[in-house]
Amino acid sequence: MENYGIDEIDYRILHYIIEDSRLSHKEIGEKIHMTGQAVGARIRKLRELEIIEGYTVRWNPQKLGQNIHALITVFLSSNKAHPLFQKFALEHGSVAELHRVSGEGCYWMRVYVKDHEELASFLDQLLEFGNYRVSLGMGQLK
Amino acid sequence: MENYGIDEIDYRILHYIIEDSRLSHKEIGEKIHMTGQAVGARIRKLRELEIIEGYTVRWNPQKLGQNIHALITVFLSSNKAHPLFQKFALEHGSVAELHRVSGEGCYWMRVYVKDHEELASFLDQLLEFGNYRVSLGMGQLK
């Protein structure tokens, strides 16, 4: 819970740029009654503390033909399977996110593919390493 | 698979800005042998097509004291529970992501909390609506 020197103002700034990282410092400053430069200094601090890890975009897989959004929990069948599975998942372009987990399963991952066929093929490959449980995303609410 | 007018160059640009949305158009242009303005026009097109939905940052929940990253599948006990559950999840600050799913469960969500106590309290509230399965994130690999 090392809270570094983060205060309420930093939180508010962080929320604003999570929402839209292209807000100018000046615009954010107007919301919180500061100059843009002061906001810039705080954002720089958030970067240096690595609370902000990087800048990216929200993009729409469906509009690129990735119509299937699968949330997959993986149960490896043997301890030896880990390195191979990791290599597989890291290198596979359909895997958008991968976590080691405890609780249900060994890994959890997010996969985007374009159709059922591609999903089936992916799951076939996955069977090499162990078992899985799949949920298909039907719409993001938040 | 409505591919709009997206070509290989657009894909490359998109990958670059998913990686780092603060790359200047000029820098991207150097990688793909174009001027910054041409890159800017393509990015504008990606925004207008809503392939790029918005700009945001990658941030580190742990450094803000949100030490627990829970991946939760929710099984609602009754059809009547949906509206209330949705309201609960949408309004609860710990819920970072929420999807309707088919397959395992009714909903899938990502939750950040600071400790086990907070998680337990959250799960208690969740029990009002139905059942759940929890996995705890132990490290992101991708």
Added chain:
DNA sequence: CGAAATCCTTTCCGGGTGAAAGCAGAAATG
């Protein structure tokens, strides 16, 4: 009280962004 630290504002400069105009190559048409 005086010094140091912190954090803000003011000022200024380099550079990025987006608009507009112009140009080149490809495709369509007579």
Added chain:
DNA sequence: CATTTCTGCTTTCACCCGGAAAGGATTTCG
């Protein structure tokens, strides 16, 4: 084949943003 049209890139330009530096207000501590 010549002409027109369209598309997408480059050039130019004006504006604004972001970061650095310097200065000022407030708090902390000996």
